[in-house]
Amino acid sequence: MIKIENIQKSYISKSNRVNVLDDVSLTIQKGEIVGLLGSNGAGKTTLIKILCGLINPDGGNIYINNKIFSQKSLMYISTVLEGNRNLYWRLSIIENIEYFLGIRGYSIKNKTEKINTILKTFNLIDKKFELVKNLSRGMQQKVAIIIAILCETEILILDEPTLGLDVKSNKEMIHFLKQIVESENKTILISSHDMGLIEQLCSRAIIISNGKIITDNTIENLNSVFEIKSFIITLNKKLENHQRDKLLSSLNLLQISELEDKCEVIFNIKENNEIYLVLEILKEFNVPIEKFEQRDINFEQVFLNIIGDENANGSIQYI
Ligand SMILES: Nc1ncnc2c1ncn2[C@@H]1O[C@H](COP(=O)(O)OP(=O)(O)OP(=O)(O)O)[C@@H](O)[C@H]1O
Numbered sequence: 483m484i485k486i487e488n489i490q491k492s493y494i495s496k497s498n499r500v501n502v503l504d505d506v507s508l509t510i511q512k513g514e515i516v517g518l519l520g521s522n523g524a525g526k527t528t529l530i531k532i533l534c535g536l537i538n539p540d541g542g543n544i545y546i547n548n549k550i551f552s553q554k555s556l557m558y559i560s561t562v563l564e565g566n567r568n569l570y571w572r573l574s575i576i577e578n579i580e581y582f583l584g585i586r587g588y589s590i591k592n593k594t595e596k597i598n599t600i601l602k603t604f605n606l607i608d609k610k611f612e613l614v615k616n617l618s619r620g621m622q623q624k625v626a627i628i629i630a631i632l633c634e635t636e637i638l639i640l641d642e643p644t645l646g647l648d649v650k651s652n653k654e655m656i657h658f659l660k661q662i663v664e665s666e667n668k669t670i671l672i673s674s675h676d677m678g679l680i681e682q683l684c685s686r687a688i689i690i691s692n693g694k695i696i697t698d699n700t701i702e703n704l705n706s707v708f709e710i711k712s713f714i715i716t717l718n719k720k721l722e723n724h725q726r727d728k729l730l731s732s733l734n735l736l737q738i739s740e741l742e743d744k745c746e747v748i749f750n751i752k753e754n755n756e757i758y759l760v761l762e763i764l765k766e767f768n769v770p771i772e773k774f775e776q777r778d779i780n781f782e783q784v785f786l787n788i789i790g791d792e793n794a795n796g797s798i799q800y801i
Pocket of ligand 1 (some may be wrong): 493494495502520522523524525527592
């Protein structure tokens with residue numbers, strides 16, 4: 483179990499103090515698979531580096547299994563950091579496994595069967611003696627994660643596991659991680675930009691923006707936002723002021739965007755009958771409708787809306 487309370491971290495940049503993590507608190511229960519989402523520079527890697535003891539926070543507390551964080555906590559945690567510096571490139575897969583398990587005090591002699599099984603499962607058995615530098619980026623990433631699993635820690639932290647992978651390797655990696663999530667009973671924290679990955683693997687998503695947690699909710703709850711439908715009606719005439727006012731007051735989630743000699747009415751609804759509300763008002767105005775389209779809403783949009791609203795208003799709204 484991971485408990486983070488009021489973590490604070492800032493860096494000095496060009497003689498200014500920049501807050502990178504601002505009062506971050508979260509709890510991840512044993513066995514939970516949690517996604518950490520955020521735009522570039524949001525503070526995800528900083529939080530992960532603090533969690534694996536690479537940097538110290540300026541303030542706040544971390545508890546691992548109810549004990550205050552110390553060097554000893556690291557025996558419960560394996561981390562795969564972003565990028566390709568998790569392995570020794572001039573060593574083979576098996577030599578890397580031997581080295582990293584050795585650091586944790588394990589001998590690979592007692593683990594040969596487990597190592598071979600895991601390498602077979604993930605199609606790396608033929609590459610066991612291959613130097614890591616000769617492996618593809620996706621294979622290297624898999625090896626780093628396999629080593630983290632072989633360390634048999636309770637907690638696994640993965641920072642951007644699909645970063646830099648092509649479309650095919652990205653798909654394979656998600657499949658690989660799904661197998662891991664299903665077969666290993668671990669507490670897992672995965673940071674990513676990849677909404678699909680978080681949606682498929684995690685039960686909960688924490689969204690961080692400018693060093694602050696702005697949403698911490700189950701994927702199920704966040705997914706309920708998908709039930710919202712979004713429409714655009716293009717009118718080939720501009721609206722008069724009183725018509726705009728009437729439309730804007732008809733629905734909470736309605737925007738009007740003026741184009742050259744047209745205008746777009748964009749609205750998001752949960753109930754289908756709200757479409758008729760808008761259409762009836764437009765009928766009353768007797769303005770010709772040029773186009774009526776439904777827009778797709780996906781997790782990425784939900785995320786962007788949450789981040790966008792946070793940046794715009796300092797408060798969170800889901801659409
Ligand atoms: N050592 C450092 N010195 C100064 N600023 C830093 C340092 N490390 C990180 N930062 C700054 O802290 C902020 C958060 O960086 P961090 O790497 O944690 O973000 P991130 O959410 O992981 O972003 P990305 O998705 O781009 O990896 C950024 O503005 C970054 O420039």
